[in-house]
Amino acid sequence: MKVPDTAELLTLSKASLVMLAQDCALHMQRMQQRLDMVLHADRVEGDQLPPIGSTVLIHLASQDAWVAHTVTGFYVWTCYDEPTSNLNRYRVFVRVEDSDGYSNARSLNEIRYIE
Numbered sequence: 001m002k003v004p005d006t007a008e009l010l011t012l013s014k015a016s017l018v019m020l021a022q023d024c025a026l027h028m029q030r031m032q033q034r035l036d037m038v039l040h041a042d043r044v045e046g047d048q049l050p051p052i053g054s055t056v057l058i059h060l061a062s063q064d065a066w067v068a069h070t071v072t073g074f075y076v077w078t079c080y081d082e083p084t085s086n087l088n089r090y091r092v093f094v095r096v097e098d099s100d101g102y103s104n105a106r107s108l109n110e111i112r113y114i115e
Contacts, residue, residue, distance in 0.1 A: 049074060050113045057112040058096060058104065066112065069096035
């Protein structure tokens with residue numbers, strides 16, 4: 001078995017790096033397209049979820065005030081009072097971030113959406 005010399009190794013390494021960069025660029029492009037689809041999707045009439053990137057108010061007990069936050073996402077838990085009897089009940093939470101970048105979350109019924 002022939003051991004590749006330094007020039008061959010550099011050529012192989014450069015080719016590998018180019019392929020890796022192309023794969024990463026393609027992956028990032030696809031992810032951006034998917035993110036754009038989510039962020040710019042038309043709202044459905046009657047939708048109760050505030051759009052990602054929108055501003056909502058949440059009550060902060062430490063300040064005893066309603067404070068503006070930006071919506072960053074959502075998560076859902078099954079209903080805790082009837083875990084087995086009604087699997088169609090869920091609790092929906094809204095992930096938010098304040099102007100300083102601190103994350104928080106509130107139940108959907110605990111936020112005020114600013115249109």
